[in-house]
Amino acid sequence: MYDILIHNVTVVTVDADFTILSNGAVALGGGRIQKVWRPGPDDPLPDAAETIDAGGGMVMPGLVNAHTHLPMSLFRGLADDLPLETWLDNHIFPAEAQHISPDTVAPGARLACAELLLGGTTTCCDGYFLVTHFAAAVVETGIRAILGQGVIDFPAPGVPDPALNVATAKAFAEQWRHWSTRLQPAIFCHSPYTCSARTLVAAKQAADELGVLLQVHAAESSVERDRLRREQGRSPIAYLSGLDLLDPNTLLVHAVWLDEEDLQTIAAAGAPVVHCPESNMKLASGVSPVPDLLAAGIAVGLGTDGSASNNDLDLWSEMDSAAKLHKVHRNDPTVMDAETVVRMATVEGARALGLDRQIGSLEPGKKADLIVLRPDRPHLTPLYHPASHLVYAARPDDVRHVLVDGRWVVRDGSLLTVDVEGLMAEVSELARRIKP
Numbered sequence: 001m002y003d004i005l006i007h008n009v010t011v012v013t014v015d016a017d018f019t020i021l022s023n024g025a026v027a028l029g030g031g032r033i034q035k036v037w038r039p040g041p042d043d044p045l046p047d048a049a050e051t052i053d054a055g056g057g058m059v060m061p062g063l064v065n066a067h068t069h070l071p072m073s074l075f076r077g078l079a080d081d082l083p084l085e086t087w088l089d090n091h092i093f094p095a096e097a098q099h100i101s102p103d104t105v106a107p108g109a110r111l112a113c114a115e116l117l118l119g120g121t122t123t124c125c126d127g128y129f130l131v132t133h134f135a136a137a138v139v140e141t142g143i144r145a146i147l148g149q150g151v152i153d154f155p156a157p158g159v160p161d162p163a164l165n166v167a168t169a170k171a172f173a174e175q176w177r178h179w180s181t182r183l184q185p186a187i188f189c190h191s192p193y194t195c196s197a198r199t200l201v202a203a204k205q206a207a208d209e210l211g212v213l214l215q216v217h218a219a220e221s222s223v224e225r226d227r228l229r230r231e232q233g234r235s236p237i238a239y240l241s242g243l244d245l246l247d248p249n250t251l252l253v254h255a256v257w258l259d260e261e262d263l264q265t266i267a268a269a270g271a272p273v274v275h276c277p278e279s280n281m282k283l284a285s286g287v288s289p290v291p292d293l294l295a296a297g298i299a300v301g302l303g304t305d306g307s308a309s310n311n312d313l314d315l316w317s318e319m320d321s322a323a324k325l326h327k328v329h330r331n332d333p334t335v336m337d338a339e340t341v342v343r344m345a346t347v348e349g350a351r352a353l354g355l356d357r358q359i360g361s362l363e364p365g366k367k368a369d370l371i372v373l374r375p376d377r378p379h380l381t382p383l384y385h386p387a388s389h390l391v392y393a394a395r396p397d398d399v400r401h402v403l404v405d406g407r408w409v410v411r412d413g414s415l416l417t418v419d420v421e422g423l424m425a426e427v428s429e430l431a432r433r434i435k436p
Contacts, residue, residue, distance in 0.1 A: 002027040002034055002048040003406060006372065009054035011036060012386050014061050014346045014361040018339050020386055026059055028368040031406040036362050054372050057400065058386055060342075061361050062122025062144075062369040063315045064349030066274040067215075067253050067303025070126045071100065071108035071134060073115070074430060075308035084221050084283045092308060099434050100157040102133040109134040111427050113141040114418045115313045119396030120371040122404045125251070125274075125303070125353050127188030127215050130158040131172055139180045142409035142417045144369060146353060148188030148215045149173070151203050153195050166199060170206040177210065182405065186213040191220070192236050193227055197243055204245045213249055213354065216240070219262070220254035221285045237262035246271045251352060253303070255293070256286040263292055272299040272352035275344070277321045279305035291326055291335045301349030302341075316398075319345050319391045338387040368406035373398045 004027070011024035013036060027035040027046065039045065072092075079091035105128070116124055126138075127148035138145050149169035153162050166187075173185040187207045189195045195203070200216075207214040219225060219236040228236045237258060240246055246269035255266070255273045266273065275290050293300050302322060304313045319341045326336040350360030359369045373380070379393050402410035409417060 002029045002046060004028040004050045004052065004368075004403070005045060005048035006052045006054055006059055007039065007045060008056060009372065010056070010058045010383070010386055011038075011362060012058055012060040012342070012390070013363065014343060015363055018343075018387070024059075026362060026370065028403070028406045031368055033362055033364055033366050033368050033370075035364060052372075052401070055375055057375040058373040058389075059362070059370055060373070060390070061346045061359065062371050062402065062404065063120050063345050064301060064353070064355075064360060065116060065121045065124040065303055065313065065315050066251075066301030066349045066352055067276055067305055068112065068116075068124045068126045068313065069128050069306030069308070070112040070124070070138065071105040071128050071130075072306035072308045073112040073313075074099065074104060074108040074427065074434065075306075076311050078308060078435065080282075080311070082283075083223075084285055085223055087283065087309070095434065096129070096157055097155075099430075100129060102130055102158070104430055105130045105157075106134040106137040107423065107426050107430060110137050110141060110418060110423055112307065112313060113138055113143050114415055114420050114423060117141060117143055117402055117409055117417075118399065118413070118415055119314055119316065120373075120399040120402060121313070121315055122369040122371065122402060122409075123350070123353070123355070123359060125186070125213075125215070125301075127186070129156050131185075132175070133158075135176055135179070135183060135185075139183050140417065142182075142404050142407065144182045144359070144404055146184045146186050146213060147176070148186035148213070150188050150190060151195060151199060152190040153199055166202045166206055169203065170210065173206070173210045173212050177212065184212065185210075186215055188215040191217040191224065192239055193224055200240070200245060201243055204243075204250065207249065213251055214245070215251045215253060216245075217254055218252045219257045220280075221283075222257055225257040235259065235262055237265055241265050241269065248272065249354065254280065254285065254288065256280055256288045258289055263289065263296060266293070267296040267298050272301065274301045274303040274352060275322060276303045276305040276318075277325050278318055279309045281321065281325065283309060287325060287329050290322070291330065294340065299348055299352040300344055301352035302344040314396050315345055316390075316394050316396055323391050338385070338391040341391050342387050369404050371399050371403075372401040374400045
């Protein structure tokens with residue numbers, strides 16, 4: 001007998017063939033997907049402890065948000081319509097120095113996770129500071145997460161002495177790597193212009209020693225590119241490559257300002273990339289050559305970036321933007337087709353994080369991280385091509401059910417793990433201190 005059976009549903013598997021099963025069914029047991037099939041019209045449904053009639057909706061893998069800064073939900077809308085460097089130097093870094101503390105990061109992270117889960121994101125990859133003070137809160141929400149302790153070469157929240165930045169990140173990874181099956185620690189270097197070569201190399205050595213992911217913002221803006229060329233005589237990607245940092249366990253976030261040599265360097269190293277189109281658009285950072293990255297076989301996931309630069313964690317909107325941005329930028333409506341973008345938000349995002357054998361598609365043996373979308377929405381009617389609906393029409397509030405590890409996290413649109421109303425009141429009170 002199965003634990004949970006979901007039937008009367010269009011199954012979007014996101015497997016290698018992007019198989020779609022109308023009137024399909026998915027059976028779960030032991031926290032994993034046990035069976036995905038289309039029952040015959042006269043076939044009896046198998047026994048299950050719980051049987052869910054999806055009413056003709058869609059079931060798909062949970063979304064994978066490959067780049068977030070969870071506690072920065074506290075800074076949503078604090079500073080907008082500014083260049084990246086001005087936004088960081090004059091607003092975000094000062095706000096973090098004044099307001100990010102052991103008492104504030106957990107509420108900010110919980111709020112972000114609530115937004116993610118209610119919108120169908122079941123996995124996120126995060127990088128921030130004071131992670132030991134919010135890691136447990138993240139796990140308690142029910143989400144699957146990679147959490148990277150931040151490394152930067154100036155005083156940061158929780159690390160007043162930059163000389164201890166890598167040691168702090170390493171200690172976090174050592175402490176938390178066996179804490180939960182849904183949590184993987186990581187190390188997050190802010191960028192090649194805020195971390196010295198010595199820091200970058202030490203962080204990579206620590207990550208490799210512990211077998212965890214290294215995340216780094218790279219080639220995000222033209223200012224960064226020009227600065228690295230001026231100070232190091234090479235592009236950000238060439239600089240990181242010259243330090244032997246690039247391999248499948250180094251996640252390059254943004255990767256906007258790339259030349260052909262950079263692209264070949266990334267592909268040869270097997271380094272994965274995260275595309276954050278809405279943050280890049282809002283900060284006018286540029287347009288990453290994602291179609292070229294994909295053509296080179298590079299794993300490219302999709303991320304929202306933090307709430308302070310987006311200003312939401314809506315991966316549905318991110319999919320829509322990713323598809324349309326590259327079509328208009330290339331003057332080609334065929335690039336970044338809907339199936340490609342759905343893959344980026346699911347199994348390709350999982351591949352970028354090294355998790356594709358566990359999550360990202362609805363296939364027997366994988367972890368039961370999945371979401372069910374409502375069928376009774378005017379903007380989702382009629383349904384001809386599920387992938388197109390998911391990219392160009394679906395919204396966070398279309399998500400009806402969310403399961404992670406086969407456990408209910410969202411049911412009938414309600415988050416079961418967090419008092420959302422109380423949490424919003426708590427964060428609103430914090431906001432009055434941040435901006436009286």
